[in-house]
Amino acid sequence: MNEWNAMNSSEPDQMSETSPAPLRGGDLVLRLAAIGVVIAGIAGLFLYAGGWFNPHALSPATMITAFEQTSGKHPGFRRNHAKGVCVSGYFESNGRGVALSKAVVFLPGRVPIIGRFALAGGQPYQADAAHTVRSMALLFKLPDGEEWRTGINNIPVFPVNTAQGFYDLLLASAPAPATGKPDPAKMSAFMEKHPESAKAMQLIRSQPVSSGFADSTYNSLNAFRFINAQGVMTPVRWAMVPxxxxxxxxxxDSGQADKNYLFDALITSIQSHPLQWHLIITIGQGDPTAxxxxxxxxxxxxxxxxxxTINQVESEDTSxxxxxxxxPLILPSGMSGSDDPLLSARSAAYAESFTRRESEHKDPSAVSPAETGK
Ligand code: HEM
Known part of the structure; x- marks a missing residue:
């Protein structure tokens, strides 16, 4: 998706070919006109890249605005995975990752982590529901000052394989004003245009759903590359397995469904004992990475x-x-992104969401400090 990358137009600069001879009036006008045309052309390229001349061009801003249009605008919150709670703890490496990657995180020993559990969707006050996608996001703080950030989901595959697919799905699943539910005609048109998504969703639906955040497996879904000290590159995906x-x-039971029941159960578990996951690296053997x-x-x-190990939980209001x-592209040396186009799309969309939310006033989180006890 070119629209996701900053545009690097390298049009040859005709103006550097100027002659040293004195300019006559007519020449000057012509040259100024030529300069004007070049400048207008360059400006046009930037405007085009920004989607100004083509309202249908997909840019990070268009994508994030689509989240706001389908979920409503909720100042200060993430435009996706808006409802969440923050956690901290540590990762203890057993040293077995060193053969695959020279990243410092895999040297034997412990590094602190800070993270966030969340529910997918742009509504920060949505009621918890078992079938809403659950996520775990982690930032590993490495002793040499590097960071590894990863956001992982409790589904076996992602429903789309391009940014355009994600955008199309977002629009197709927007609630129709009359019913408050997605329009079935729009969804079936989407499935027809994206047969890969129809297949992926079938697989997602066939997976049994666990009782909560604590017993969920979270998957990277995107592929990455590990590079070891010998320079050997390995395609990988990873998962946190509870x-x-x-x-x-x-x-x-009806009447029992507290709006925050999944988050409340997570908070209660962390407060009674630390929760743990194994970090499992799967090695690709000619498998699709894009x-x-x-x-x-x-x-x-x-x-x-x-x-x-996760042993602390705190409301977003204070964490x-x-x-x-x-x-997902903030990676330590020894890891890199793959050829999966979703990675650069995610990076660009998260930056847009982050920039918007950081400049806004913050409404209180649905999972309040009173609930987390902090
Ligand atoms: C083109 C595809 C995608 C788009 C446009 C997209 C969009 C977003 C946005 C806007 C956010 C909020 C970012 C922020 O404000 O900090 C977000 C969060 C998140 N996304 Fe995606 N996403 C995409 C694909 C994926 C994929 C493939 C995964 C795979 C696991 C994923 C996992 C997550 C997670 C875990 C979070 C929550 C992170 C947190 O708690 O801060 N997303 N996504």
Whole structure:
């Protein structure tokens, strides 16, 4: 998606070819006109890149505005994964990742983490629901000053494989004003245009949903590359797999469904004992790295590289994690992005969402300091 990258037009500069001969009046007018045309051309390219001449061009701003149009504008909140709670703890590496990546995070030992659990969607006051996508976002603070940021979801594959696909899905699933529900005609038109999404959604629906945040597996979905000290590059995906046993979701009794029941259960668990996940690296063997709708075969080699422990929980109203952009391309040396086009799209969209929310006043989080006890 070119629109996602800053445009680097390198038009040859005709003006540098000027002759040293004195200019006559007519020449001067012609040259000024030529300069004007060049400047207008360059300005036009920037305006085009910004989507001004083509209202249908997909830019980060267009994408983030679409979130605001479909979920309403909620100042100060993330435009997606808007409802969340912040956490902290540490990651203990067992040293097994060193063979795959020279990243400092894989040296044996402990590094602090700060993170955030959230529900997908642009509404910060939505009621918790079992089938809403759950996320874990983490920032690993490495001893050499580097950071590894990752945002991972509890679904096996992503529903789209391009930014355009995400935008189309956003518009197709917007609630129709008359019913408050997505228009089925728009959804089926979307599925027809994006058969890869229809397949991915089938897989997502077939996966059993766990009881809450604590017993969910969170997946990177995008592929990345690990580089070890010998310069060997390995395509990978990663997952946080819970130590907490899987308990299948069951619908709360009617009347019992507290609006924050998933967050409240998470807070209660962390307050009673630390929660843990294994960081599992899956090694690709010629598997697709540029298509997050496709699963990798289940027999791929997996390496358990260490354990994440989460032992503190805090409302977004007071935690510094509210003001972190969990950009998936903030990676330490020894890790890099892959050819997956979603990675640069995410990076650009998160920056736009972050810039907008950081300049706005902050409304209180649905998961308040009273609930987290902090
Ligand atoms: C083109 C595709 C995507 C778009 C446009 C998009 C958009 C967004 C936006 C706008 C945010 C809020 C960022 C902020 O204000 O800090 C967000 C958060 C998040 N996204 Fe995406 N996203 C995309 C794909 C993905 C994928 C493939 C994953 C895979 C796991 C993912 C996982 C997350 C997570 C975990 C968060 C929450 C991070 C936090 O708690 O701060 N997203 N997304």
């Amino acid at each position: 130590v907490q046993p899987f308990v299948p979701y069951h619908a709360p 298509d997050a709708t496709l699963p990798w075969p289940p027999d791929r080699q997996q390496v358990d590289v260490g354990t994440l 510094p994690a509210r003001d972190i952009n969990f950009d």
